[in-house]
Amino acid sequence: MGMSLVKGNYQLSTCILLNSQLRTTVFPTKTMPIMCSSFSKPLFSFSSFKAFSSQTSASTSNPDEMPAHVGFLGLGIMGSPMAQNLIKAGCNITVWNRTKSKCDPLISLGAKYKSSPEEVAASCDVTFAMLADPESALDVACGEHGAARGMSPGKGYIDVSTVDGATSKLIGTKIKDTGALFLEAPVSGSKKPAEDGQLIFLTAGDRSLFEMVAPLLDIMGKSRFFLGDVGNGAAMKLVVNMIMGSMMASFSEGMLLSEKVGLDPRVLVEVVSQGAISSPMFSMKGPSMVQSMYPTAFPLKHQQKDLRLALELAESVSQPTPIAAAANELYKVAKSRGLSDHDFSAVIEALKIKLQTQSKE
Ligand SMILES: NC(=O)C1=CN([C@@H]2O[C@H](COP(=O)(O)OP(=O)(O)OC[C@H]3O[C@@H](n4cnc5c(N)ncnc54)[C@H](OP(=O)(O)O)[C@@H]3O)[C@@H](O)[C@H]2O)C=CC1
Numbered sequence: 001m002g003m004s005l006v007k008g009n010y011q012l013s014t015c016i017l018l019n020s021q022l023r024t025t026v027f028p029t030k031t032m033p034i035m036c037s038s039f040s041k042p043l044f045s046f047s048s049f050k051a052f053s054s055q056t057s058a059s060t061s062n063p064d065e066m067p068a069h070v071g072f073l074g075l076g077i078m079g080s081p082m083a084q085n086l087i088k089a090g091c092n093i094t095v096w097n098r099t100k101s102k103c104d105p106l107i108s109l110g111a112k113y114k115s116s117p118e119e120v121a122a123s124c125d126v127t128f129a130m131l132a133d134p135e136s137a138l139d140v141a142c143g144e145h146g147a148a149r150g151m152s153p154g155k156g157y158i159d160v161s162t163v164d165g166a167t168s169k170l171i172g173t174k175i176k177d178t179g180a181l182f183l184e185a186p187v188s189g190s191k192k193p194a195e196d197g198q199l200i201f202l203t204a205g206d207r208s209l210f211e212m213v214a215p216l217l218d219i220m221g222k223s224r225f226f227l228g229d230v231g232n233g234a235a236m237k238l239v240v241n242m243i244m245g246s247m248m249a250s251f252s253e254g255m256l257l258s259e260k261v262g263l264d265p266r267v268l269v270e271v272v273s274q275g276a277i278s279s280p281m282f283s284m285k286g287p288s289m290v291q292s293m294y295p296t297a298f299p300l301k302h303q304q305k306d307l308r309l310a311l312e313l314a315e316s317v318s319q320p321t322p323i324a325a326a327a328n329e330l331y332k333v334a335k336s337r338g339l340s341d342h343d344f345s346a347v348i349e350a351l352k353i354k355l356q357t358q359s360k361e
């Protein structure tokens with residue numbers, strides 16, 4: 001049985017206290033499976049702690065064995081707070097970003113700066129990368145002054161961007177050609193979880209690097225999964241975001257339909273929040289969607305990228321995904337209407353536009 005974890009609701013095998021936070025290790029066994037659905041009966045229930053898991057074996061992190069010098073490439077919505085949390089935890093951080101000005105707040109917190117990914121990688125033990133898409137992830141890792149040029153045996157590269165498996169494997173191969181280790185580690189969780197150190201890491205690749213950077217992942221996240229070979233982390237992330245993109249499109253349709261038939265969409269948000277389809281995403285984004293406001297946490301252009309990559313993944317194994325394909329079309333319409341940099345909840349605007357267009361016909 002595979003396992004999954006949710007905050008505050010599972011069976012515990014071991015508890016240890018680290019840095020004043022309750023941290024847990026969960027051992028998967030045949031006799032004592034980890035039950036984690038909301039229907040399982042918890043042995044313990046806490047309001048806030050971090051749960052760490054690996055699919056293949058138990059794993060705790062030792063903050064005393066943290067890599068001494070940590071690089072961070074890509075300081076956008078996600079990368080900035082992730083790097084900031086590492087700095088606040090006392091890590092020795094060196095940063096680079098294409099637009100240099102985004103490095104300044106981190107430099108003022110104590111980060112060092114290097115002028116290329118190559119220089120960051122050369123000066124650090126491990127280097128994280130949080131880039132927009134497959135093209136930028138590949139360029140930053142393998143381009144002219146890319147991180148691979150600064151890599152050598154004993155170092156590690158951790159790509160936390162959301163990319164497809166083929167891109168991740170290509171980056172991994174180029175990094176490993178230098179003798180360094182590679183881990184793909186895309187994250188579930190958006191801007192706020194990144195700020196709060198509550199991300200979920202979906203890792204795959206070199207197990208020894210996973211263990212080496214576990215204390216760093218535990219600073220930035222609430223859980224980490226090790227999923228085996230490179231490509232599995234990317235695939236897991238794309239499946240999760242495919243579901244999320246379809247959910248948001250469906251929610252948008254429901255909100256507009258409720259309004260059209262004379263209901264108050266604010267009441268719909270409340271009704272949904274109390275039932276079996278309740279979701280933090282609907283509760284958090286619904287109220288601002290009612291006001292046609294879309295403060296960006298997860299840019300719509302990235303959600304459409306993830307749907308596109310998920311559809312390619314589905315096609316590669318001949319898996320029908322008609323719901324996701326329809327949702328993708330909606331995000332494409334939203335992008336064509338200039339909503340790329342808005343939050344992905346702005347996909348609702350594509351439906352409003354469609355309805356207006358239809359009513360004119
Ligand atoms: N926002 C979210 O909620 C989440 C996002 N993700 C994923 O994380 C990744 C980053 O997302 P997010 O931080 O939101 O995105 P942003 O758009 O805020 O940041 C993108 C980063 O990529 C850099 N970049 C873009 N193109 C290039 C390029 N050609 N060369 C070098 N650097 C480039 C940007 O640099 P510059 O500043 O110069 O533009 C910036 O640092 C994406 O893969 C996204 O899908 C995953 C989970 C949640």
Ligand SMILES: O=CCCC(=O)O
Binds near residue numbers: 188
């Ligand atoms: O890739 C973005 C994921 C956003 C989220 O998990 O809330």
